[in-house]
Amino acid sequence: MNNLQKKTSKPMLAETQPQIATLALTNLSLTLTDKTILQHVSLSLAASGITCLIGPSGAGKSSLLRCLNLLQKAWSGQIEIQQQDIRQWPAGEDALRRFIVLIAQKPAVFPVSIAENVIFGLSRKQRKTNQDVRIKTCLQQAALWDEVKYRLDEPAKNLSVGQQQRLCLARALALQPKILLLDEPTASLDPRSKQLIEASLKTLALTMPVLCVTHDLEQAQRLSEKIIFMCDGKVIETADSVTFFQQPLKLESREFLRWSSCDCD
Numbered sequence: 001m002n003n004l005q006k007k008t009s010k011p012m013l014a015e016t017q018p019q020i021a022t023l024a025l026t027n028l029s030l031t032l033t034d035k036t037i038l039q040h041v042s043l044s045l046a047a048s049g050i051t052c053l054i055g056p057s058g059a060g061k062s063s064l065l066r067c068l069n070l071l072q073k074a075w076s077g078q079i080e081i082q083q084q085d086i087r088q089w090p091a092g093e094d095a096l097r098r099f100i101v102l103i104a105q106k107p108a109v110f111p112v113s114i115a116e117n118v119i120f121g122l123s124r125k126q127r128k129t130n131q132d133v134r135i136k137t138c139l140q141q142a143a144l145w146d147e148v149k150y151r152l153d154e155p156a157k158n159l160s161v162g163q164q165q166r167l168c169l170a171r172a173l174a175l176q177p178k179i180l181l182l183d184e185p186t187a188s189l190d191p192r193s194k195q196l197i198e199a200s201l202k203t204l205a206l207t208m209p210v211l212c213v214t215h216d217l218e219q220a221q222r223l224s225e226k227i228i229f230m231c232d233g234k235v236i237e238t239a240d241s242v243t244f245f246q247q248p249l250k251l252e253s254r255e256f257l258r259w260s261s262c263d264c265d
Contacts, residue, residue: 022047022209023068023100023179028077030063030233037063038075039233045179045209050201052224052241053213056256060233061213065181068211069093069100081179101177105184107164109156114148117156118170134174141204142170143196162193169200180204182212186219198223217260221245229253 023045030038038060045051053061066072068079070086070093079086081100089096098121110117118135119127135152139145144166148159156167165185172180182201186194201210201223214220220227220241227244229237229252237250248254 022082023211024078024080024083025068026078026080028064028067028075028079030060030067030072030075032074037233038067040077041230041233041235043228043235043238045211046226048205048207048209049225050205050210050212050223051226051228052220053211053228053230054215054217054220054256055230055236057215058232059230061230062183064230065102065183065211065213068181069097069102071097071102098175099177100179100181101172101175102181102183103165103168103172103185105187107161107168109159109164109167112156113153114156114159114167115152117167118174120171121175138170138173139167141173141200142166143200144170160193162189162196165189165193166197166200169197173204178208180208180210182210184213184215187215194219217245217257229256231256 026042028038028041055061063072067075086096110120115135118138136145144163186197224241227239227241228235231252237253
C-alpha cells in the first residue's frame with residue numbers, strides 16, 4: 001500500500017444524511033478543433049462540502065470548470081444549477097458568474113489598491129452598502145485581513161504571490177457566490193499560504209459546494225469529502241475520499257495512484 005493510500009483519519013460520509021444535488025452535469029461533451037476534450041461527463045455536487053477533481057494532465061479537468069460558468073460554451077449536454085439550465089440563467093451570464101465563481105491557478109490582481117480589488121466586481125450600489133464591513137469580512141474569510149488591515153490603500157501588486165491568491169479569494173467572496181470553483185489554487189504557493197487557503201476553503205465548504213481541481217493528491221486527501229477521478233475526458237470513478245485512496249475500484253484509478261506515488265518518492 002503506498003503512502004497515498006495509508007491515511008485513514010478522514011471519516012466516511014454518512015450514508016444516512018441526504019444531500020441535495022446543487023450542480024448536476026448530464027452527458028457533458030466538448031470537442032475543440034477536432035480534439036475531444038470531454039466525453040459524456042455526468043456528475044453532481046451536494047449542497048456543501050469539498051469535491052476534488054483529480055487526474056493526469058490533459059484529462060479535461062480545467063476545461064470542465066470553464067464549462068460550468070460558460071467561459072467555455074462549445075459543449076453539448078446539460079448543466080443545471082438547482083435544476084436551472086445555466087444557458088438560460090436569469091439575468092444572463094454575468095449573473096451566473098457571480099453565482100458560480102471560478103478562481104484560477106495564477107492570481108490576477110487589478111492595478112488598484114488592495115481594498116479596491118476586493119470590491120472590484122461589485123456594482124456602485126453594492127459598493128455603497130457597508131463597503132468597509134464587506135472588505136473586512138471577505139479578507140477575514142480569505143485569511144488575509146491581519147496581514148493587510150493597515151495597508152488597504154496600497155497597490156495589490158505589492159503583495160506576495162500567496163497573498164495575491166488569497167486576495168483573489170476575497171474578491172470572489174465579495175460577490176457572495178453560492179458555488180466556488182478552483183483550478184489548482186495553491187499550485188505555486190509556499191506551504192504557509194497553502195495552509196491558510198486550505199483552512200479558508202474548509203470553512204467556506206460548510207455552507208457551499210466547493211469543486212477544486214488539484215494535482216496534489218496529499219491536498220486532495222486533506223481537503224475532500226468526495227473524489228472525482230478523470231482520464232481522457234471521461235469520469236472514471238467517483239467515491240468518497242477514504243474509499244478512493246484506500247480501495248479504488250477501477251484499474252485506471254489504481255494505476256494513477258501507483259504512478260503518482262512513484263512520482264512523489
